[in-house]
Ligand SMILES: Nc1ncnc2c1ncn2[C@@H]1O[C@H](COP(=O)(O)OP(=O)(O)OP(=O)(O)O)[C@@H](O)[C@H]1O
């Protein structure tokens with residue numbers, strides 16, 4: 368449940384808030400003055416404060432100033448009547464999350480409250496790295512026991528002391544946002560604000576003013592000065608999500624902030640300094656975007672200094688049982704029910720699946736399976752057809768040479784690093800195996816058998832030239848008993 372504190376001396380406003388936010392997910396408390404509001408904060412512990420600027424006694428700006436001394440992260444939405452927007456702008460400079468004009472438009476108010484509560488949760492729910500999920504702390508862990516995830520955890524730990532810009536890449540649903548928050552929570556800036564901006568969700572022409580603000584009259588519709596996120600988040604951390612979708616002019620401004628810590632508001636000439644740490648993420652291959660001139664090369668190198676590459680879930684299948692158990696507990700707790708268990712056959716199937724949507728897809732599959740399953744144990748058939756089908760297909764695939772099946776579907780693709788890992792484990796045990804030449808030799812024989820000695824085809828299958836294949840045949844003394852007939 369989210370806790371909302373309203374500070375306003377008008378009984379009418381208090382009344383309408385009670386009606387608007389009458390929901391089991393929100394607990395609302397009201398205070399009629401700045402003094403009362405500040406006194407309420409330590410025991411009510413709100414997730415969000417909404418406050419009028421003009422009040423009897425201590426006004427809104429002064430209250431905000433004092434509130435910031437107690438808590439520099441608590442999001443505050445200021446309310447103001449038309450004609451007093453200058454004060455609202457002052458409030459933004461003091462670190463208010465946003466402001467609303469009175470009388471307010473209810474859907475807009477709800478939208479802003481929703482976004483501010485999300486920002487509040489991002490800041491308050493500490494994300495921890497967990498190789499053995501903590502029974503208590505179920506809401507916000509990055510779960511992973513595999514070596515590849517331990518590597519990610521170590522990197523997050525090493526980054527804690529630094530203020531470096533970080534680039535997080537990886538397929539959709541691999542946990543990039545979670546990692547960004549973990550870096551923030553472990554950093555020296557963890558007592559300062561964290562703001563996440565999804566660059567893909569904001570129309571291109573508005574993103575620049577969202578990030579850097581605009582001067583009054585900068586463009587049609589810019590009726591007032593607006594303070595952007597970089598100015599608002601001074602001393603804090605900004606998470607630029609989906610940075611691969613950012614337009615080139617905005618990229619130029621980001622590069623400048625990263626290099627010099629300064630920027631101008633849209634339509635403004637005054638240079639503004641902002642001390643902000645940037646964490647960026649994208650699921651687009653930025654190297655390709657650079658090659659296609661969609662992404663500035665200099666910005667790419669500036670961001671790429673510290674890079675965290677989130678591995679796809681199929682490269683950490685060993686974490687699937689742990690993640691499945693974690694999500695079972697998480698959803699059970701949300702519904703306040705005892706967690707269901709999952710059959711070992713179903714777990715084996717989940718480990719086989721390719722997970723194009725990665726951890727998010729697994730999370731959704733578990734959530735759905737909990738609803739679909741009849742008893743206390745989740746079974747294979749409680750999962751969607753694409754997951755069940757892929758695992759049934761893969762049993763057949765293993766016993767055949769995939770060449771005959773035409774192009775491989777995604778679900779059947781080989782996990783080469785995993786395979787190499789197994790082979791390497793053998794090689795370590797018996798070096799006399801001479802693993803690399805042994806594998807090359809075996810693969811050449813396979814390809815020749817498969818193509819009945821057709822060297823051109825065999826070379827193609829192996830991804831080498833015919834000349835290279837010939838050299839291998841010679842080197843390994845493979846006799847040509849597979850000659851084409
Ligand atoms: N290692 C993990 N342990 C627990 N939960 C995880 C893990 N990785 C991801 N999740 C969960 O999976 C979902 C997707 O993660 P997240 O939003 O961080 O992915 P993303 O990489 O940012 O995806 P996108 O590119 O689509 O934005 C979230 O609900 C997140 O909490």
Ligand SMILES: [Mg+2]
Nearest residue numbers: 543544608648
């Ligand atoms: Mg994301």
